[in-house]
Amino acid sequence: MDGAARTVGEYRLVRSLGRGGFGEVFLGETGDGARAAVKLLHASWAGDADMRRRFAAEVEQARRVSGFCIAGILDADPEAEQPWIATEYIEGPTLQASVVEEGPRSGDELQRLAVSTATALAAIHAAGVVHRDLKPDNIMLAADGPRVIDFGIARAVESTSVTASGVVGTIGYMAPEQLEGLRLTSAVDLFSWGSVMVFAATGHEAFPGPTQASRVARVLSGEPETADVPAPLAAAVRACLDKDPRQRPDAPALLDHLVTGRPLPTAGGPAVAYTAATRVEGAPAIPATRTHTRLETAPPPVEQAVEPSVEPPATDGGTRAPLTQGAYAGAGPGSAPPGEAPPYHFAGIRFTRVGALAAAMQEHWPAAVAVFGDAAELAALGSWIVGDVGDTTIDRALFRRQVRDVNLAVASFVAQARPDLPPVFRGHDASVPGLRKLFHDPRPLLTGAPMANELILLARPAVLRVMASHGTGDAAELRSLAGSLDAAERAGTAFHQELVRNLVGWRDVPARVDPALILTFLLDPALVVAPEPGIPRAEGDWIAVLWSRVEGATGAERAGYAATVYGALPTVTRLARQRAEWREREQSTRSEYARLEATVRTQKSYGTAKTCSLWIGGTSFFVGTVSGAADMPLMAALGWLTGLVAGMAFVILVVMDHSAHGDSIARARRVRHLESLPHLLPELRSGLQRMDADLARAHRIGGGSGSTAR
Known part of the structure; x- marks a missing residue:
């Protein structure tokens, strides 16, 4: 969809800001220049009555949350042909982009981030909402502090834990019970908070792994990597990353701990869960305070029979099978x-x-x-x-x-x-x-x-x-698929590790070898097609180079390599944009150098002209004075006139020079900047050469020629 050609409400859609499973977000502008982030429900979802209901609920949920910690709602129309919602546009990078580009946070900056995001969770939960997809990409670093965004899959207390189409969340930041489809409480957001803090403090995920499957397994059964999290924060992070949601603190308790340093409350009792009727399960009759509650987002369990004569479900088109058959x-x-x-x-x-x-x-x-x-x-x-x-x-x-x-x-x-x-x-x-x-x-x-x-x-x-092991007719094919999936994941991971070892720009890039995508390719090899490149030309170059490895493979390896290329698309996009930016900077630096060089040359010319006019004027006045004393009136008049003209020329040159080049401080700063540019240009050229060298090495790796020079 061409966002620039569309208008939604009073907003003209300028460009796409991002796309997810439920919708696409655009930068919108009103006639007076006001900006907003405008989210449109995908056209494929717009005809789904249930999705429309969810979208409308999202609007109402977000309106209940205090605007100081999220992107506030400006306008919305859930009943439109393509439902949309406009929220405050926040200038600034996401936490994900900031950590990748600038490195992990530490000290007071990390503490402020922890307190701000915990405050946001406390406000979100106080409104009866569970976000369920808190991650670095959903935290904007605004000038006035972090803001939590994207309530596209946030759910109110009475909603279900699983959407009509599956488990919701982001692998690496989802709690174990979220992955398992168990009853969810607001504790899932605390687990996500702990994972986010690990990433913010260390630059890596709390549960890293070479593949999606290994990351899932580690979330379910492994321990988080928190060794590099600073001590004042590490205890809170570990508490939030407990596998048992009942052992995690709630948002108000976490916030109190971060602000006052008081110990986190000892957990152990069952989390309080509110059903749609706000009935408290597993809790005393005395109403619990909000500080010690969990907001339920799971459906009630399968209906329990109170009479002993319940029959099983029908199995033959409506005729119920006898209970003994x-x-x-x-x-x-x-x-x-x-x-x-x-x-x-x-x-x-x-x-x-x-x-x-x-x-x-x-x-x-x-x-x-x-x-x-x-x-x-x-x-x-x-x-x-x-x-x-x-x-x-x-x-x-x-x-x-x-x-x-x-x-x-x-x-x-x-x-x-x-x-x-x-x-x-x-x-x-x-x-x-x-x-x-x-x-x-x-x-x-x-x-x-x-x-x-x-x-x-x-x-x-x-x-x-x-x-x-069910022993059906395709059991052998299922076992073969399992073996192929194993082999494909290993091949794809090895391909990614080869890129990381040999390419400077791929250092510390996590592997994104999606087993589900591999299985898709294994089940239908015709789906193994190269991804479409984006706008930067270098992106297409990278895709072509990496895809050559796929073209040279067959079977499980081909599926694994293809999944690796698709998983590397964020890295490819980043490298392509970086190269375009550096190329633009090199060209602009060259242009700036030429412009400054001409300006400084003109400055020097003005300086020479002023010196000459000053010398001529002074000499002429001296000659005129001497000639007058020697009773040589004509010579004296000529000297004084020449000196006067030279003086006027000097004044004019001074005015023109100041008008064109500023005062002496500005001229000195310009000269220093000109002297620094020759040092910057080699750095830019060197960076571009490293990018070209990476692409050349990737070409050799993609061709399957084995390891290259490190």
């Missing part, structure tokens, strides 16, 4: 039949057989995740399976170790108990045809749409191998 065999009302184990209750149904329970858990995945994500519930389930039922088919490790990857645990349980069922993961058909349907379009992965994170959770070799 089919997938739910062994599930039903009443007491267990003689000789059978006592019942286990799940989703409002009584189960007496493990296989029937596994089938129900596959169908009611969120409720199953809640069981496996709660240590007490998991222990009760293990006790029933091992002690009451005496089942010997399920791996006991599922119940005897701390579960780090809850979704994978549910999938393993279902696959072990019911290998005859079709492979399903988080409600998605995980057969090969089902995967092809899910991964048919790479655009959600490239734009950051909510479905992208859902696909990343599925696109893991361990998940594919568990799905293959």
Whole structure:
């Protein structure tokens, strides 16, 4: 869409500022020059009634938050053909861009950032809103302090934790429970805050990894890298990065700790969660204060039956299967039949057989995740399976170790108990045809749409191998896909590491090898096409050079290399823009040098002319005076007249010189600047030569010629 040719409300859309999964943000200007950030819901979403409702809710939520900590709303029209919202335009870089370009924060600057962002979270949560995508790109460093932006996926307390199309958030800044699709509270924003502070203080993510899959695994089960976070802040950061949301401080407690230095309150009790009806779960009858609450953004659990006669879902187009047959065999009302184990209750149904329970858990995945994500519930389930039922088919490790990857645990349980069922993961058909349907379009992965994170959770070799254990007709192909995904990730990561080792401009660039994109390419090799370059010419040069590595590969390596190139697009764009800026600076410096050189030359000419006129004037007056004393009137008159003309010329030259070149301080400053430019030009030329050398080395790497000179 050409933003410059459009007008929304009173705003003329000047240029695009960014694009995400829900919409695109433009710089808008009114007739009087006032600026705003205008967000338009994607045209593909505009016809979706549910998305329109979400967009309207976003406007109302953002209006409830105090404007001092976010970009305030100026105008909005959720009912427009293409809904839009205009917010305050904030001059300044994002925290992400600032840290990349200027380096990590430290000292008072880091402390101010921590306090300001914690204040913003306290205000956001006080308005009954959970942001759910706090990250460095969503923090603007305005002149009057940091501002939290992009409420595009923020949700009010009564909304769900998962959108209609998948898990929402940004890998690397999402809390474990957010990745797992568990019940969410405002504690997810505190986890994101801790991750943001690690990045701000160190320049790297709290949970780094070479691939998306490894980063997901590290968030779920690994420890954060906080060693380089300054001591005064490190304790708060570690508290916020606790895997258990109940152990994290809330925003007011965090803010109090940062401002006063008082210890963070000892956590341990269950987080208070408000439902849509503001009913407090797991809390005493006395209303809790806001300081000790968590705002719920998860849906209520699967409805629990209060009567013992609940039937299972229909399985044959509306006709309900008998409780003793089919997938739910062994599930039903009443007491267990003689000789059978006592019942286990799940989703409002009584189960007496493990296989029937596994089938129900596959169908009611969120409720199953809640069981496996709660240590007490998991222990009760293990006790029933091992002690009451005496089942010997399920791996006991599922119940005897701390579960780090809850979704994978549910999938393993279902696959072990019911290998005859079709492979399903988080409600998605995980057969090969089902995967092809899910991964048919790479655009959600490239734009950051909510479905992208859902696909990343599925696109893991361990998940594919568990799905293959269902023993369906495509089990061998699923195992092959898992192996290819492993190999492709390794190849793509090695390609990226080769670039980082050999190219100066790629130092410390994190790998963005997206396993979901790899799986998309593996399932349909026809989708492996080079990305379209942007405006800077050098961007196309970089893409062509890197893509040559893809063209020279086949199979899993080709998919891995292609995903690496797509993951490197932010770096390519940055390098291309940097080269264009440096080239422009070199040209402007050359022009400035030529202009200053001519100006200084003119200054010197004026100086010479003034000196000459002053000398001539002085000499002429002297000659006139001597001639008058010698009674030579004609000679004296000529001398005095010449001196007068020379004096007038001197005055005129002084006025002209001052008018053209300023006072002596300005002229001296101009001369010093001219003398400094010859030192700057070699630095610019050297920088451009390093960029050209990087591109040449990348060409050799892309051609597959192996390591190059370091």
